Amino acid sequence: MATRQQIDTKEPPIPRRSVSVHQRRLLQALLVVEVGVALADAAYATVSLSALLLIGPLAAAHWLTPGRTALAAATALVLALLLPAVADGSDLPHHVVRALIVATGGLSAVVTARAHARHRAELARMTRIAEWALIPALPAELGGVGLAAYTRSAAATARIGGDLHDAVVVPTGLRLIIGDVKGHGLDAAHTSASVLAAFRRIGATAPDLAALARELDAHIAPALGPEDFVTVLLAEFVPGGVLLVNCGHPAPIRVDSRLRALHPPRACRPLGLSPDPYVWRVRLLPSDRLLLFTDGLTETRDRDGAELPFDEHLHAALTQPTLEESLHGVLDLLREHTAEAPADDLTLILAQPAPAPVSPEAAPVPDEESHHRG
Known part of the structure; x- marks a missing residue:
């Protein structure tokens, strides 16, 4: 019986490396945003900006891998925990609640990123099946x-x-x-x-x-x-x-x-x-x-x-x-x-x-x- 002769290189194609570079730059930008939110929250004690720390993990959940989303979520949580040390007149219960909110939001973002990754993998698998049927x-x-x-x-x-x-x-x-x-x-x-x-x-x-x-x-x-x-x-x-x-x-x-x-x-x-x-x-x-x-x-x-x-x-x-x-x-x-x-x-x-x-x-x-x- 004739064997299949369609060659498929095992090396990652060049576009994937470009995507990886893009994701790394996006993660860096999100981390910078998180740090900026934390510094703004510490500078303006009368206004709580801690909820904006979730911008990083929530955005990462839609555009980045689960691992990069977890890094964004962990960074947001660390910043939330450090805020009492840099804020004047800090209220410990308030900061504990804030840290819990950030931790819960970050965990939700990671779960969402994992679900998106599974869906993308399934879509890619079905796309490959359709492609092999076409050509x-x-x-x-x-x-x-x-x-x-x-x-x-x-x-x-x-x-x-x-x-x-x-x-x-x-x-x-x-x-x-x-x-x-x-x-x-x-x-x-x-x-x-x-x-x-x-x-x-x-x-x-x-x-x-x-x-x-x-x-x-x-x-x-x-x-x-x-x-x-x-x-x-x-x-x-x-x-x-x-x-x-x-x-x-x-x-x-x-x-x-x-x-x-x-x-x-x-x-x-x-x-x-x-x-x-x-x-x-x-x-x-x-x-x-x-x-x-x-x-x-x-x-x-x-x-x-x-x-x-x-x-x-x-x-x-x-x-x-x-x-x-x-x-x-x-x-x-x-x-x-x-x-x-x-x-x-x-x-x-x-x-x-x-x-x-x-x-x-x-x-x-x-x-x-x-x-x-x-």
Whole structure:
């Protein structure tokens, strides 16, 4: 049985570190507010401001983790207990009651923070289930083609963004789609789902890739705005080669003795912008690999603003013994190259045709052969 080949890096994504920094700064701000309230309460003995000490833990309960909420609550309680020592004419029973109120409010804040954390964890779990239902993992082999895939959303709270990919088996082998919806967020995810639903419905029955692209465009174009579009690359793996339709998508990379970008003979507009798709053919031997990707790969920048170079290091990563090892190598290069949190979604698919018996009557496959279909 084919094993799942959807790679999921074990390292925390960069956006989570950004969230942690934001939470730490927010906690520091809340602690400063608590200290300010305590000093104001001590300075104005005629007005009790002790109830405002609960601002820190109550705010932390909604925005921070239970641990940080507990720290804010403990700080508020310590300040409440210290107030009798700095206030003139302090009334001990009054301060005891005040400390009890602050302690009770802080405890309630911690309980609330724990409940919110459980709810967020459950929501994240249900979101992951929905995401895997929308974009399931590609198997390690499908239709005589070895596959490995990786997808990452630029949003810290979701795995799915504007990128999409899927594959269906056809009598000639395998058809694969990879695409990128303009924009991010729920609107982009909704458009991605619409494209995938149409691909799964007609991907295996369309007479060719050009017809498939036109049907996809007809399905989604009515729901798109005047400036919205979807870049799409369609690939159909056939003996000795691969048929391609590129509607405004980054050119795939053929990996043999070198890296070669497979640019189409002429440009084609993305879906939603009245594309005129056509099919062209490229040689792809069983020893070759094909890297399909979204622009999250080419838009990754280092500290000097340079793109990830398509050099011998990338070639070495893409020629590891297994497809999965190769994608891990590419992700390692990206982590070493990037200087900031990812600003765009990223999808990588690495495909390699399985060896097939060669018929003596089989005609040689040209390196490039364009098939224009109206």
